[in-house]
Amino acid sequence: MSETMTGAEMVIRALQDQGVEHVFGYPGGAVLPIYDALFHQDKVRHVLVRHEQGAVHAAEGYARASGKPGVVLVTSGPGATNAITGLADAMMDSIPLVCITGQVPTHLIGSDAFQECDTVGITRHCTKHNYLVKSIEDLPRILHEAFYVAQNGRPGPVVVDLPKDIQFKAGSYVRPLSNQHKTYRPTVKGDMDHIRAAIELMANAKRPVFYTGGGVINSGPHASALLRELVQLTGFPITSTLMGLGAYPASDRQWLGMLGMHGTYEANLAMHECDVMINIGARFDDRITGRLDAFSPFSKRIHVDIDPSSINKTVKVDIPIVGDCAHVLEDMVRLWRQGAKQADKVDLQEWWSKIEGWRARNCLAFKNSKETIKPQYAIQRLYELTKDRSPYITTEVGQHQMWAAQYFKFEDPNHWMTSGGHGTMGYGLPAAVGAQLAHPNSLVIDIAGEASIQMMLQEMSTALQYNLPVKVFILNNEYMGMVRQWQELLHGGRYSQSYSESLPDFVKLAEAYGAVGIRCDDPSDLDARIMEMISVNRPVIFDCIVDKTENCFPMIPSGKAHNEMLLNDYLGETGADIGSVIDEKGKMLV
Amino acid sequence: MLQMKTHYPDAHRVEPVNRHTLAVVVDNEPGVLARIAGLFSGRGYNIESLTVTETEHEAHISRITIVTTGTDSIIQQIKSQLERLVPVHRVVDLTLTGEAVERELCLVKVVGKGDHRVEAMRLASAFGARTLDATLTSFVYELTGTTDEVERFIKLMMAVGLVEVSRTGVAAMARGAEGIM
Numbered sequence A: 001m002s003e004t005m006t007g008a009e010m011v012i013r014a015l016q017d018q019g020v021e022h023v024f025g026y027p028g029g030a031v032l033p034i035y036d037a038l039f040h041q042d043k044v045r046h047v048l049v050r051h052e053q054g055a056v057h058a059a060e061g062y063a064r065a066s067g068k069p070g071v072v073l074v075t076s077g078p079g080a081t082n083a084i085t086g087l088a089d090a091m092m093d094s095i096p097l098v099c100i101t102g103q104v105p106t107h108l109i110g111s112d113a114f115q116e117c118d119t120v121g122i123t124r125h126c127t128k129h130n131y132l133v134k135s136i137e138d139l140p141r142i143l144h145e146a147f148y149v150a151q152n153g154r155p156g157p158v159v160v161d162l163p164k165d166i167q168f169k170a171g172s173y174v175r176p177l178s179n180q181h182k183t184y185r186p187t188v189k190g191d192m193d194h195i196r197a198a199i200e201l202m203a204n205a206k207r208p209v210f211y212t213g214g215g216v217i218n219s220g221p222h223a224s225a226l227l228r229e230l231v232q233l234t235g236f237p238i239t240s241t242l243m244g245l246g247a248y249p250a251s252d253r254q255w256l257g258m259l260g261m262h263g264t265y266e267a268n269l270a271m272h273e274c275d276v277m278i279n280i281g282a283r284f285d286d287r288i289t290g291r292l293d294a295f296s297p298f299s300k301r302i303h304v305d306i307d308p309s310s311i312n313k314t315v316k317v318d319i320p321i322v323g324d325c326a327h328v329l330e331d332m333v334r335l336w337r338q339g340a341k342q343a344d345k346v347d348l349q350e351w352w353s354k355i356e357g358w359r360a361r362n363c364l365a366f367k368n369s370k371e372t373i374k375p376q377y378a379i380q381r382l383y384e385l386t387k388d389r390s391p392y393i394t395t396e397v398g399q400h401q402m403w404a405a406q407y408f409k410f411e412d413p414n415h416w417m418t419s420g421g422h423g424t425m426g427y428g429l430p431a432a433v434g435a436q437l438a439h440p441n442s443l444v445i446d447i448a449g450e451a452s453i454q455m456m457l458q459e460m461s462t463a464l465q466y467n468l469p470v471k472v473f474i475l476n477n478e479y480m481g482m483v484r485q486w487q488e489l490l491h492g493g494r495y496s497q498s499y500s501e502s503l504p505d506f507v508k509l510a511e512a513y514g515a516v517g518i519r520c521d522d523p524s525d526l527d528a529r530i531m532e533m534i535s536v537n538r539p540v541i542f543d544c545i546v547d548k549t550e551n552c553f554p555m556i557p558s559g560k561a562h563n564e565m566l567l568n569d570y571l572g573e574t575g576a577d578i579g580s581v582i583d584e585k586g587k588m589l590v
Numbered sequence B: 001m002l003q004m005k006t007h008y009p010d011a012h013r014v015e016p017v018n019r020h021t022l023a024v025v026v027d028n029e030p031g032v033l034a035r036i037a038g039l040f041s042g043r044g045y046n047i048e049s050l051t052v053t054e055t056e057h058e059a060h061i062s063r064i065t066i067v068t069t070g071t072d073s074i075i076q077q078i079k080s081q082l083e084r085l086v087p088v089h090r091v092v093d094l095t096l097t098g099e100a101v102e103r104e105l106c107l108v109k110v111v112g113k114g115d116h117r118v119e120a121m122r123l124a125s126a127f128g129a130r131t132l133d134a135t136l137t138s139f140v141y142e143l144t145g146t147t148d149e150v151e152r153f154i155k156l157m158m159a160v161g162l163v164e165v166s167r168t169g170v171a172a173m174a175r176g177a178e179g180i181m
């Protein structure tokens, strides 16, 4: 059943065979044959971005919101290097992508030809895998293998570097029958003995806590459903990382909020005091563990992860379970039910009352104002006024990102897209473009900072071109707020280069793009303005002028343990000096 | 600023460092060596020796032998990280699977006259080295042995006119009837 076609046609055919609906890309000399092949069909829709980094972030947003791999097409040289930040971002956050890069013809490789760069060399460390296609015979296999590798095991970005002469060559295309890869076969089913041991440990726990992460989202909606079942069956408290938000409904009583550096008091103290920690698809990131030698000192730990290299990387665990979250959770639920397991009711009750005590501190409380919009208040209102529409939220990077994570409540997986591991400013707008393409009739909001938004602002034009009504909600504090906060903590409040000078008029800017601009600086007007934003079916830039001095709490300063958290009221009414809380050693750790 | 500390493990636990020999079976595809070497440099692992050649021509399979050092947890990380590279078939820790046989080959050129020359010949025969080339003023010897033997040989030869050394690095294999493929 093989068909003869050119390499460029094979690319498009493979995308079609993989069920790809959208490709995010930008043309150039080394991919012109592929663009020509695109021209002759209408199954795969090309989305023309304005910068290749934007293409990758858009593909990431699309992937996270849809559960399907994102696809990127860029030219050689500058096209490929512009895509690097996006690839590194997808690598850190385990996002499945296939990125096709054009390359100079094979006979010119290595000659410093026009727009040549060593794409496989440069991307080796920021992709899960990459290929340089050297012959047309290899192309069909490599294209399909790229999709397999991107999606299976721990997901990640895969680059296929395709020289221009091979795009022109004719060859025979066959869709491989088997998905099996000859070397790469990740374990998805957990070891039953370890799972049984985990269930035993959980049933005997006195102070258990679930700590879940992006792996549950990666594993698909079924994993989230099973997680909910297990958490409810056991009655244990649960907290999630930034990447794991939405896997468990934030409205539920057993939910403690996010943990980590800017996590809640109750989540972090539960982690600190627990005797059994059940990590499902999280990777003990340093934003979570803080000081390693003081991390969760009393716990026995279970760790479910599909990537064996995540296990015992920084934190030693007692029961490792290598496998896919959904598979392992299914076994756990079954064994828990079968054995009619139940942790000691009295112990659990005692644990919960301790947790309720921490919760009563109300660590996310803030002092609201009638004069200026507090950023926390802005997110709270945004949440309240949009929650009925089950919006998709993306963010940039900074304080606004943390406030979004703390004050927006996520009920479902795949509704929250943020750059966690790489922390890439500029991620949010293109990711919103991708999410909107995946869900054309849903409300998609990029919660942004005035500094971050300027990094990928050109993607407004993409939103306009494709009639994507994304909303950019800027918490404009006229500062790189997160940098300013650290300068207060570490460098005596010397705000070196962290003031957002010469800001554009965001309302006029929106209008210049053909979008709608809205500004609000009055708390009493905020609701009406937000309603206005969500009622227009066009892209909007909302310039929300917020308190310039607000800092993001709670916070575990670097080098401190979970029980040494800074709370909002630490500052007192006057906003006293926070510069003294991190010692010399901690300053190294930021 | 005096206490330069990092955020990462070693701070709280000092574990002993051990030497491990790993056999890594890989698909012999372009770039595979760069992937392995890049993994070690990118993640800051040590390489004491690395050898690679195709071992099964038809199947395009190569075997890479890596001698590395690290704490037990670093060695475990190295193995997990190697295993998740797409073209890697298998990683076997020959140090854990029992006493493996390990050999390397070295070529040594010594230049000298008189007593030095005589002493070089005596040492070479004591170690069982083969003479591959000789002139009136020089020898090239070949010695195959464990890393320790090779190093002892080289050290002794330094005293008698060693001018050049070329070593292959370690090739290793587990003892016994079982193969790793």
Ligand SMILES: Cc1cc2nc3c(=O)[nH]c(=O)nc-3n(C[C@H](O)[C@H](O)[C@H](O)COP(=O)(O)OP(=O)(O)OC[C@H]3O[C@@H](n4cnc5c(N)ncnc54)[C@H](O)[C@@H]3O)c2cc1C
Residues within 6 Å of the ligand: A092, A093, A094, A153, A154, A155, A212, A213, A214, A215, A216, A218, A219, A240, A241, A242, A243, A244, A258, A259, A260, A261, A262, A263, A280, A281, A282, A283, A284, A285, A287, A288, A304, A305, A306, A307, A310, A323, A324, A325, A326, A397, A398, A401, A402, A419, A420, A421, A422, A423, A424, A482
């Ligand atoms: C300014 C800033 C502040 C931050 N502050 C915080 C904070 O306070 N709290 C916080 O939580 N984060 C914070 N982060 C994010 C942080 O840097 C990490 O990105 C995040 O904590 C990692 O989340 P995770 O552990 O869920 O891992 P992910 O990066 O989502 O990794 C997922 C893990 O699951 C595994 N996995 C993947 N797929 C599967 C599967 N199918 N089955 C099983 N396992 C799978 C992977 O191997 C990996 O180990 C912050 C980021 C920024 C930019």
Ligand SMILES: Cc1ncc(C[n+]2csc(CCOP(=O)(O)OP(=O)(O)O)c2C)c(N)n1
Residues within 6 Å of the ligand: A396, A397, A398, A399, A400, A401, A423, A424, A425, A448, A449, A450, A451, A452, A453, A475, A477, A479, A480, A481, A482, A483
């Ligand atoms: C590409 C990139 N460069 C630099 C940084 C470091 N950084 C982290 S947050 C931040 C400031 C973000 O400012 P803004 O977007 O206004 O958000 P705010 O913190 O004020 O909410 C900077 C510069 C980064 N994360 N990404």
Ligand SMILES: [Mg+2]
Residues within 6 Å of the ligand: A398, A449, A450, A451, A475, A476, A477, A478, A479, A480, A481
């Ligand atoms: Mg700002």
